[in-house]
Amino acid sequence: MGTPLDQPSLDALFLDARTHNAWLDRPVSDDLLRRIWDLARMGPTSANCSPLRIVFVRSTEAKARLMPALLEGNRAKTMAAPVTAIFGSDTRFYDLLPKLFPHADARAWFAGPDKEAVAAATAFRNGTLQAAYFMLAARALGLDCGPLSGFDNALVDREFFPDGTVRSNFLCNLGHGNPAHLFPRSPRLAFEEACRGA
Amino acid sequence: MGTPLDQPSLDALFLDARTHNAWLDRPVSDDLLRRIWDLARMGPTSANCSPLRIVFVRSTEAKARLMPALLEGNRAKTMAAPVTAIFGSDTRFYDLLPKLFPHADARAWFAGPDKEAVAAATAFRNGTLQAAYFMLAARALGLDCGPLSGFDNALVDREFFPDGTVRSNFLCNLGHGNPAHLFPRSPRLAFEEACRGA
Numbered sequence: 001m002g003t004p005l006d007q008p009s010l011d012a013l014f015l016d017a018r019t020h021n022a023w024l025d026r027p028v029s030d031d032l033l034r035r036i037w038d039l040a041r042m043g044p045t046s047a048n049c050s051p052l053r054i055v056f057v058r059s060t061e062a063k064a065r066l067m068p069a070l071l072e073g074n075r076a077k078t079m080a081a082p083v084t085a086i087f088g089s090d091t092r093f094y095d096l097l098p099k100l101f102p103h104a105d106a107r108a109w110f111a112g113p114d115k116e117a118v119a120a121a122t123a124f125r126n127g128t129l130q131a132a133y134f135m136l137a138a139r140a141l142g143l144d145c146g147p148l149s150g151f152d153n154a155l156v157d158r159e160f161f162p163d164g165t166v167r168s169n170f171l172c173n174l175g176h177g178n179p180a181h182l183f184p185r186s187p188r189l190a191f192e193e194a195c196r197g198a
Numbered sequence: 199m200g201t202p203l204d205q206p207s208l209d210a211l212f213l214d215a216r217t218h219n220a221w222l223d224r225p226v227s228d229d230l231l232r233r234i235w236d237l238a239r240m241g242p243t244s245a246n247c248s249p250l251r252i253v254f255v256r257s258t259e260a261k262a263r264l265m266p267a268l269l270e271g272n273r274a275k276t277m278a279a280p281v282t283a284i285f286g287s288d289t290r291f292y293d294l295l296p297k298l299f300p301h302a303d304a305r306a307w308f309a310g311p312d313k314e315a316v317a318a319a320t321a322f323r324n325g326t327l328q329a330a331y332f333m334l335a336a337r338a339l340g341l342d343c344g345p346l347s348g349f350d351n352a353l354v355d356r357e358f359f360p361d362g363t364v365r366s367n368f369l370c371n372l373g374h375g376n377p378a379h380l381f382p383r384s385p386r387l388a389f390e391e392a393c394r395g396a
Contacts, residue, residue, distance in 0.1 A: 004339045037393055038389070044217045055396050065396075101384060132241070136334050
């Protein structure tokens, strides 16, 4: 490593990218979703645990099953999005560790009733990291994101993760955003407000 | 948006980037940490809640305070890193919402004893998202990352967040990695193993 990305790339990832609420009539291909996954999955997780699971909601039928779980203000934009990703975390991620982390018995660090709290925190933390990687990978490949947390997690779990091992984390509409419908950008914290040296 | 990043940028962010365990003797300037923050802070959080707080541990004295909290296997590489970021999440993030989300009374969504669970999950989820943005922003500006979760959170909180409102999430060594000390890359999940359409 060592060579910084150019300014247009930093703009596309961070500085000009916005959370979108309205979508242009441009499709999002399955192939593009796969290419995003193939980038996002390379990001780091602890013990390579990789707990992120995604349902890409695209059909009218599946959108209708999602709708009742959404807060009123999140419904229209989600129904209109070409794809809505449901990001979930697999609470039984450790069953895959013999494959994902073959050089140690990492499953034993998380499996069993006395490890439930650490396994749940690990699933939530690392599933969330991977969801962030996914959103930045989507932007890197030219898509816009509209993440949202305003929904009934239990209802989404029942509809989309019925076997009970995956817990929904948050949703993200994906498509090509319509910049005409953006809200003004909200302020961010200065370095001094959030960071300090030691 | 719309123009994908070029292949070297995708490589630097995702495909060639690795979790590093050994560091070249090259400094990491305070100015670079600020530039990373100025990118990372622009990533999306729910209601712009921005709960990430970072302590950049750089001095010998502060490294010594961090060391007892680390699992044995994480000590040498962390002591050798030019900077170790402690990523924490501010559980009282909602006190800044009148500034960060001025167009609604968002503080009321999270403040108060009956909202503690939703506030804690929001702090953890969004602080983790921002930590992922920070790591990818660090890579985008040419740094390498070495994130790690193997440490005693309560001990770190007592040493570095003594007022009790910020909870440590995970640590990340920052510097220019020495590729000679990389482990072989672990496998990742295929699209079909982690994703499905609906």
